[in-house]
Structure formats: structure tokens, C-alpha cells
Amino acid sequence: MSAKSPMLRTLLLGATIIAGTAGSVALAQVPPADQPPGNGNATVSPGTPTPPSDAFSAPSPNAPQSPGVNAANIPDGPPADPSEATPMVDQVTANPAHDDWPGYARDDRATRFSPLDQITPSNIGHLKRAFIYHTGSKPGPGQTNKWAAETTPIKVGDGLYMCSALNDMMRIDPATGKEIWHFHANEKYESIPYTAACKAVVYYTSSTVPEGEHCHHRILEATLDERLIEVDSEDGKVCEGFGWHGMVNLMKGMGESVPGFVAETAPPPIVNGAIITNQEILDGQRRWAPSGVIRGYDAETGRFLWAWDVNRPHEHGEPKEGEHYSRGTPNSWAAMIGDNALGLVYVPTGNSAADYYSAMRSPEENRVSSAVVAIDVKTGEPRWVFQTVHKDVWDYDIGSQPTLMDFTKPDGSTVPALIMPTKRGQTFVLDRRTGDPVLPVEERPAPSPGMVPGDTRSPTQPWSVGMPRLGFAPLKEADMWGMSPIDQLYCRLKYRRAHYVGEFTPPSIDKPWLEYPGYNGGSDWGSVAYDEKTGILIANWNNTPMYDQLVSRKKADKLGLMPVDDPNFKPGGGGAEGAGAMAETPYGIVVSPFWDEYTGMMCNRPPYGMITAIDMHTQKVLWQHPLGSARANGPFGLPTHLPLTIGTPNNGGPVITAGGLIFVAATTDNMIHAFDIHTGKEVWNDVLPGGGQATPMTYEYKGKQYVAIMAGGHHFMMTPVTDDLVVYALDNVN
Amino acid sequence: MSAFIKPQTPAAWAILGLAVVIVLLGLPLAYMGAELMFLGGSWYYVIIGIAVTAAGVLMAMGRTMGAMLYLAAVGVTWLWAFWEVGFDGWGLLPRVFGPSILAIAVLLCLPALRRMENAHSTSVREVA
Structure with missing residues (x-):
């Protein structure tokens, strides 16, 4: 029996509507995606990769890079050997001024x-x-909406600095919003990967250019089209002493690629004079996607310093002429964080290319994927690795930025520690010097060997048992939800039709599998906020399962899945987060939210988003409640206008202020919320002009405190896209 | 003669419409509920689906028993919902809200249905 016949589908839909009109209470709606094909998919015997048919022949991974991939035609020069950075002076982020962010x-x-x-x-x-x-950046006429600015401005002295979704940089008057200068990055639409985003710019003070001269204070960004750009903070003009006319080409040594395959969306940290870059590689395209290499560049000159290239572990120079960084290695796209004292950069890594099939990964890749890797910023040599998922085939790449803290042990001693939130909702606390867990981590049995021939799963996975879990118990059939018994029953059926044995249910080919937690977290790129004085940690997180299925190569071809660098690739034929070709492996992947595709509502019961306060002294939850109201979501994509706090999916981090407040937007109700940190009570909110999928920030200027949030929206979260930075202040303060 | 009512009054139209809605709800419940049962899931849906479909058909035939059967099914549903999710509001919502709204409609139709059934049986008796 199945609900495949069109007549039954119509009947179902009709019945759901009828039943639903009675009880249309809100729901977090999630975006459309292809549905897993269901039973009977294993038509081709798996095991050996079948050579692609002519229609699906992507270029050889060893093909030379086409000229247009180097977006600004920056001349590269010969491959550079490793070297050390120009010594750095203290940066403003080391001891931020009271009023600044x-x-x-x-x-x-x-x-x-x-x-x-x-x-x-x-x-x-x-x-x-x-x-x-x-900011001036939003989808133009005829352009598919791929926007989600995700931007947090920074404020130093008299300037508010930010980037637009397409990497323009600007300085704004902190009191009036008047634009002081605007740097045009001239980025092409084709360079947008999955999402047009620029999380932040970086403020850098030069050690070689004297105060008062051009480019003593600089604004740095890493762009979607793989450039590092430095401009002067006063006039927004490029720093000629940096790279080639202020720019560095990050596609150098990357080999074959197309615009949009490789991109930077996070602010690159500067550690002891080295700019560290990571890059997002579009998920699900091909096994031999461009490299996930981590590189260091001199913050003064843009000179190459070193590379950490997983499958060339001891070569830290640029690849020789005609060679390229090792392909398909785990990419890191989260914001990293540096540690000047220890000379380390902490890199939250993702997965090797072809996220959902691990049989072709090298032991080196398996050691460092979905992990925190501490890299020596002098040499590019990793000093320690802590893995959060072994042999990840669930897209549990780490999206969060690590937060640093001093952890006081029961015996009174202090450990320099690092908090690593993960999509699994497991929050690891590690010793920054060694990567050893500060709070207990247990290796617990996980479903193994799995269901894909020749691709065995790890028999155990790490659990941070000393920290409260940002997640709920495994799903039961009774947890299925809907507006009426009919759509609830439909979800119960979907639940029963899938493989599911709890967290780490292995990927399957014969039918869909339930991935819970889903790839949006737990914790995603919003990361966490931490108040060192009170020891309170604030985390907002998601509760959104996924419904995935591996498909045979034949089926993938039939679905039209092909990698982005295939000459026949058409936008919409396969996305980064939806269905993917996973070319050069035996399977393609179909990924969808675990939802009722007729009503657009999630199949699991609410909440879909939560906010939690944890006391890091005791590792106990102080309070926790659903985050986000039902006002802008509902069945069939219709807003309910109900002020019910249901808990919506959320992307964007929290901010804590000494005024005893938490500011967080992130939710799909398009609101910014303020909570009393001690009670968790929502004390204020405002409806934004677009989705608030960004982390807010706060600053003081001329005696007045401001709160800023980029209401740029998010295409995947289906929130309205705008180019509005909304800034608040008290109306009774002059 | 046809087993189904031939509506001539607004009340009869309302009853027939309600009966059709109830059948439309009952059929997918029974059909998908059967698959759910075969997949090792809850038996509630197939049982209730059959009951609700039967209730709708009986109501369409002008039988009070159809309405009573529907109300009984909703009563069972409340008990089952408490058993499955306790007193959790979000959990109860999909299980009982829609069916209970319909139950109110059925209750409102009940007097008219009674009259219709009485009239019908009277006419049948007269013919006999």
C-alpha cells in the first residue's frame, strides 16, 4: 500500500485542507526540496562507481583552472614556499573599548x-x-533568490563597518546611518555559491604603516569570489601594499573549479599577523570537489604564509606549477577563532566532499573531518584534533564558531578552554592547549556497520555527557504532528516508511532514512554567547529532522543531478543543501526536511527552535524555552498572525549585554527578541522588515547605546530578503 | 429507492454535506491507517477510519446512528489522545481539535437528523 496514486494524493490534500481549516494553528514552515524517491530505489547494484554517461561528464578534477575562476584576474606569480608573518601589534579585538564591537x-x-x-x-x-x-544588495530582476546576508556590523571608534551580501564594504555613521564610504567589490551573480552571505569584515591595525598614514587602520574581508581585500578604514580605498592592488587571489592553487563552487562567507581571523582563510565548498557535488585547504596569509602584505592541506599533510607550501591542493578534503566554512597566546587558530571542520558517502575518504580525511583542528599559525602544522563525529555521513559539519573561556575546575585550577557547539546539539568543552576534553566525553555505541555496501559506519560516536544536550530524545511515531489527524497520520506513515534507529541512523538506499538532529542543528553558524563574569552561556538551536535517501547513479542521472562544474549543469538541477549528484561516487543524495510536503509543515511536533541558558560553573540549564512565534508561518506557507510562541527554526546567534539582556533575532517570525537573562522572559520584540537571520550587535556612541540587526532574510528559511540594517536606541536618551 | 437522503431542506443539505466531509476524512484515515498498521505502527487510525467512514455513510443515509457512531469515535479519540500524549496541548491539537469541531457540527445536526429519520420511518410505515 502506498499513497502514490494521484487520486489518493488529491484526496489526501483535500481532506487535509478540510480538516485543517478547523485547526489551522501555526507552523514553522520549511522550504521545498525534492522528496526522497522511497521504496524500490536500489535498481542498480551498488559497490563500484559506474562511469558517468556522456551527458553527465564533469571536467577532470585535474583539469586546469579556467581563466574566469580567478574573479579579478589577479596575477599569481610562482608557487610560494612557506614563510612567517610580519609581527603584529595588539589588535582592537584583544581588549575592546567599552563602547565598541x-x-x-x-x-x-x-x-x-x-x-x-x-x-x-x-x-x-x-x-x-x-x-x-x-546595503544595496538584494536579488535583481530575474535572479533566483540566493540571498541571506547574515551580516554582523562591527563598530570601532567613530565608524560602523560592514559588508553587503555581495561583499561591498562600507563605513556608516554610528548615530545616523549615513554612509561615509562605500567600497564596490563588483562581484558577479555567478559567484554566489549556495548563499550570498558576508558575515562580517575584520578591523586590522598595521604594524608597518605608521599612524596617520593611509592603511594604518584597515578593513579586511574575504569574498564569495575568493578574494582577500583590504581597504583603508578612513576612506575605503584599497591598500596598495596588500597583495595585488589590495587583493589576494584565493583560487590560486585550487585547480579546476567554476564560479560559485568555492566561496568565503566568514570573517577570516588574524592571529599573530597571519590572516587565516577557510572556504565553503558547495556540498554534494562531486567526490573530487576543490580542496578544503586552510591557508595563512600575511596581514600586512597579503603574502602566502602556509597551507594545511589534509592529503598533503607535511607540505605547507603552495602546490607546484600544474598541481593543486588535494581535492575533496574536508572543507571548513564556519567562523574560526584565533588564540594569539598559544599561537593557534581553531578550525571547525566539515566533511569530505560527497557528504553522505564515506568509502572513498583517506585515513587523513577521516581523522580531521567534523572536528576542531588547532593549527599552529607559524607553520600550518596541526597541533591537535578533536573529532565531534566519526566518519560523518550526515552533513554534521560544524557551523558554529568556537567560543573561548577560562574553565575553573572543581579543584580551583583554571584551564584555557574552548566551547565547541555542534549541529548534533552536543557541546564540547576542550582544553585549548591539548584538545583534551575538560568536561567528560564518552564514546557511545552507534549503529554499525550501516546499510551501504563497503561503507561501514563507526561503531562509536562521541557524546559530551558533561554538558546539557541542546536537543530532545529520539523521535517516536507519537511525536508526529500536523493540523489534523490526516496530516498527522501522513507523517506517521513517513516515519514508519523510513529507516530510523535514533541518532546516527546510517544512510540507506532502499528507503529514506530519518536524520535527527538534522543538518541545520542543534547549533549552526549563529554560535553561542558567553558572559565570563556570570558564567552564563546562551545558545539558540534548532529541532528540525531531515528525510534523506541515497539514490543509485542511474536514479541520480534520471533526477538530473549533476555537479555545478558539469558543462550541462543548470541552476536548480541540484543544490548544495538539497539533492546532490555526489558525482564520482556510486550514489547521489536526496535530502529534504522531514515534513508534510503538501502543507509545508514539519512532521515532528513543535518546538522547532529553542533558546537555552546554561550555567557554565555547574553545567546546569538555568532556563530553556521555545524561541520564535507562529505569526509569520503556517500551513501552505500562509502566515497565521498568531502571537503564539511555538519555537521556529532559527539561524543567527545571540548577544548578551551587561544590562542583563539577550538580543536574538534568527527566528522565522522575522522578529528581533530581547530576553531577561536571569529569567528567560521575553521583555521586548520588534517586527523586522525582513528575516533577521543574522547575529545582532550592540555599541555605544556619544553616550547612547544602539542595537543593530541585519534584516537580510534567508532564502532557505523562506524569510523576506531585504538590504536593511535596522538599528535601535532608547527614545528617552539624548 | 436510493439508500441516501435526497436533500430538500437546508438542514438536509447540511447533514449531507457534513456526511460527505466525514466520509472524505474517514477514507484516508482507513487507507493510510491500514498501511501504518502493516508497517508496525498504531492501529488507532485504521479502526477509527473505518468507523468514521461508516458513520459518514450512515449519516448520508439519514441514520441517527451515523451521528452517534461519529460522536463515539470522537470520544474514543479523546481517550486515545490522552493515553498517547497526556495533557500536552501541542500534542492534543492534531488529534482532537479538528474532529471535535466536526463533532459540534454533528451535534447541531442531530435534532434534524432525528426528525428526518422519524419522518422517514413514518413514511416507510405508511407505505407498508
Whole structure:
């Protein structure tokens, strides 16, 4: 029996509508995606990769790079040997000025904590819009919406600095929103990978250019089209002393690629004079996708310093002429964080290319994927690795930025520690010097060997048992949801039709499998905020399972799945987060939310998003509740306008202020929320002009505290896209 | 003669419409519920689906028993919902909200249905 016949589908839909009109209470709606094909998919015997047919022949991974891939035609020069960075002076993020928010996560420890206390739970009723600034970047006519700016401005002294979704940089007056300068990156639409995003720019103070001269203070960004750009903070003109006319070509040595395959969306940290770059490689395309190499560049000159290339572990120079960085290696796209004292950069890694099939990965890749890797910023040599998922085939790449803290042990001693949130909702606390767990981590049995021939799963997986879990118990059939008994029953059927044995259910070919937690987290790129004085950690997270299925190569061809660098590739034929060709492996992958595709509502019961406060002294939950209301979501994509806090999917981090407040937007209700940190009570909110899928920030200027949020929206979260930076201040303060 | 009512009054139209809706709800419940049962899931849906479909058909035939059967099914549903999810509001919502709204409609139709059935049986008796 199955619900495949069109008549039954119509009947179902009709019945759901009828039943639903009675009880249409809200729901977080999730975006469309291809549905797993279901039973009977294993038509081709798996095992050996079948050579692709002519229609699906992507270029050889060893093909030379086409000229247009180097977006600004930056001359590269010969391959460089490893070298050391120009010594660095103290940066503004080391000890941020009281009024400033000088870095993406404010400081060198990524705390997202501000000492500002003008705005408090008692006066927050006076928090009103001060100004809106328009970045000028949003989808043009005829362009598919791939926008999600995800931007957090930074504020240093008299300037508010930010980037647009397409990497323009600008300086804004912090009091009025007036644009002081605007640097045009001239980025092409084709260069957008999965998402047009620019999380933040980086403020850099030069050690060689004297104060008062051009480019003493610089604004740095890494772009979607793989450039590092440095401009002067006063006039927005490029720093000629950096790279080639202010730019470095990050596609050098990457080999074959096409625009949009490789991109930078996170602010590159500067550690002891070295800019560290990672890059997002489009998921699910081909086994031999461009490299996930991590590289260091001199912050003064843009000179290449070193590379950490997983499958060339001891070669730290650039690849020889005609060679390229090792392909298909785990890519890192999260914001990294540096540690000047230990000379390390902490790299949250993702997965090897072809996320859902691991049989072709090297032992070196298997050691460092979905892990925190601490790399020596002098040499590019990894000093330690802590893995959060072994042989990841669930796209549990780490999206969060690590947060640094001093952890006080029961015996009173202090450990320099690192908090690593993960998509699994397991939050690991590690010793920054060694990578050893500070709080207990257990290796627990996991489903093994799995269901894919020749691709065995790890018999155990790590669990951070000393930290509260940002997640719920495994799904039961009774957890299925809907508006009516009919759509609830449909979800119960979907649940029963899939493989599911709890977390780490191995991928399957014969029918879909349930992935829970889903690849949106737990914790994603929003990361966490931490107040060092009180020891309170704030995390907002997701509860959104996925419904996935491996498909045979024949089926993948039939579905039209092909990698982005295939000459026949058409946009929409396969996405980064939906169905993927996984070319050069035996299987393709179909990924969809675990939802009722007729109503567009998630199949699991709410909440779909939560916010949690954890006392890091005791590792106990202080409070936890659903985050986000049902106002802008509902069945069939219709807003319900209900002010019910149901808990929606959320992307974007929290901010803590000394005024005792938490600011977080992130939710699909298009609101920014403020919570009293001690009670968890929502004390204020405002409806934004677009989706608030970004981390807010706060600063003080001329005696007035401001709160800024990029309401850029998010195409995947289906929230309205705008180019509006919305800035708030108290209306009773002059 | 046809087993189904031939509506001539607004009340009869309402009853027939309600009966059709109830059948439309019952059929997928029974059909998908059977698959769910075969897949090792809950038996509630196939049982209730059959009951609700039967209730709708009986109501369409102008039988009070159809309405009573539907109300009984909703009563069982409440008990089952409490058993499955306790007093959790979000959990109860899909299970009982829609069916209970319909139950109110059925209750409102009940007097008219009674009258219709009485009239029908009277006419049948007269013919006999």
C-alpha cells in the first residue's frame, strides 16, 4: 500500500485542507526540496562507481583552472614556499573599548558579550528604531533568490563597518546611518555559491604603516569570489601594499573549479599577523570537489604564509606549477577563532566532499573531518584534533564558531578552554592547549556497520555527557504532528516508511532514512554567547529532522543531478543543501526536511527552535524555552498572525549585554527578541522588515547605546530578503 | 429507492454535506491507517477510519446512528489522545481539535437528523 496514486494524493490534500481549516494553528514552515524517491530505489547494484554517461561528464578534477575562476584576474606569480608573518601589534579585538564591537563576535574570545548597560529590562520599552541603512544588495530582476546576508556590523571608534551580501564594504555613521564610504567589490551573480552571505569584515591595525598614514587602520574581508581585500578604514580605498592592488587571489592553487563552487562567507581571523582563510565548498557535488585547504596569509602584505592541506599533510607550501591542493578534503566554512597566546587558530571542520558517502575518504580525511583542528599559525602544522563525529555521513559539519573561556575546575585550577557547539546539539568543552576534553566525553555505541555496501559506519560516536544536550530524545511515531489527524497520520506513515534507529541512523538506499538532529542543528553558524563574569552561556538551536535517501547513479542521472562544474549543469538541477549528484561516487543524495510536503509543515511536533541558558560553573540549564512565534508561518506557507510562541527554526546567534539582556533575532517570525537573562522572559520584540537571520550587535556612541540587526532574510528559511540594517536606541536618551 | 437522503431542506443539505466531509476524512484515515498498521505502527487510525467512514455513510443515509457512531469515535479519540500524549496541548491539537469541531457540527445536526429519520420511518410505515 502506498499513497502514490494521484487520486489518493488529491484526496489526501483535500481532506487535509478540510480538516485543517478547523485547526489551522501555526507552523514553522520549511522550504521545498525534492522528496526522497522511497521504496524500490536500489535498481542498480551498488559497490563500484559506474562511469558517468556522456551527458553527465564533469571536467577532470585535474583539469586546469579556467581563466574566469580567478574573479579579478589577479596575477599569481610562482608557487610560494612557506614563510612567517610580519609581527603584529595588539589588535582592537584583544581588549575592546567599552563602547565598541570591534569584531564579528566582538572580541578575541568570540563571547558575543558587551559591557554596555544603558538598555535594561526595565527601560527596554523605550527601545525604538533609530535608523535603517540599506546595503544595496538584494536579488535583481530575474535572479533566483540566493540571498541571506547574515551580516554582523562591527563598530570601532567613530565608524560602523560592514559588508553587503555581495561583499561591498562600507563605513556608516554610528548615530545616523549615513554612509561615509562605500567600497564596490563588483562581484558577479555567478559567484554566489549556495548563499550570498558576508558575515562580517575584520578591523586590522598595521604594524608597518605608521599612524596617520593611509592603511594604518584597515578593513579586511574575504569574498564569495575568493578574494582577500583590504581597504583603508578612513576612506575605503584599497591598500596598495596588500597583495595585488589590495587583493589576494584565493583560487590560486585550487585547480579546476567554476564560479560559485568555492566561496568565503566568514570573517577570516588574524592571529599573530597571519590572516587565516577557510572556504565553503558547495556540498554534494562531486567526490573530487576543490580542496578544503586552510591557508595563512600575511596581514600586512597579503603574502602566502602556509597551507594545511589534509592529503598533503607535511607540505605547507603552495602546490607546484600544474598541481593543486588535494581535492575533496574536508572543507571548513564556519567562523574560526584565533588564540594569539598559544599561537593557534581553531578550525571547525566539515566533511569530505560527497557528504553522505564515506568509502572513498583517506585515513587523513577521516581523522580531521567534523572536528576542531588547532593549527599552529607559524607553520600550518596541526597541533591537535578533536573529532565531534566519526566518519560523518550526515552533513554534521560544524557551523558554529568556537567560543573561548577560562574553565575553573572543581579543584580551583583554571584551564584555557574552548566551547565547541555542534549541529548534533552536543557541546564540547576542550582544553585549548591539548584538545583534551575538560568536561567528560564518552564514546557511545552507534549503529554499525550501516546499510551501504563497503561503507561501514563507526561503531562509536562521541557524546559530551558533561554538558546539557541542546536537543530532545529520539523521535517516536507519537511525536508526529500536523493540523489534523490526516496530516498527522501522513507523517506517521513517513516515519514508519523510513529507516530510523535514533541518532546516527546510517544512510540507506532502499528507503529514506530519518536524520535527527538534522543538518541545520542543534547549533549552526549563529554560535553561542558567553558572559565570563556570570558564567552564563546562551545558545539558540534548532529541532528540525531531515528525510534523506541515497539514490543509485542511474536514479541520480534520471533526477538530473549533476555537479555545478558539469558543462550541462543548470541552476536548480541540484543544490548544495538539497539533492546532490555526489558525482564520482556510486550514489547521489536526496535530502529534504522531514515534513508534510503538501502543507509545508514539519512532521515532528513543535518546538522547532529553542533558546537555552546554561550555567557554565555547574553545567546546569538555568532556563530553556521555545524561541520564535507562529505569526509569520503556517500551513501552505500562509502566515497565521498568531502571537503564539511555538519555537521556529532559527539561524543567527545571540548577544548578551551587561544590562542583563539577550538580543536574538534568527527566528522565522522575522522578529528581533530581547530576553531577561536571569529569567528567560521575553521583555521586548520588534517586527523586522525582513528575516533577521543574522547575529545582532550592540555599541555605544556619544553616550547612547544602539542595537543593530541585519534584516537580510534567508532564502532557505523562506524569510523576506531585504538590504536593511535596522538599528535601535532608547527614545528617552539624548 | 436510493439508500441516501435526497436533500430538500437546508438542514438536509447540511447533514449531507457534513456526511460527505466525514466520509472524505474517514477514507484516508482507513487507507493510510491500514498501511501504518502493516508497517508496525498504531492501529488507532485504521479502526477509527473505518468507523468514521461508516458513520459518514450512515449519516448520508439519514441514520441517527451515523451521528452517534461519529460522536463515539470522537470520544474514543479523546481517550486515545490522552493515553498517547497526556495533557500536552501541542500534542492534543492534531488529534482532537479538528474532529471535535466536526463533532459540534454533528451535534447541531442531530435534532434534524432525528426528525428526518422519524419522518422517514413514518413514511416507510405508511407505505407498508
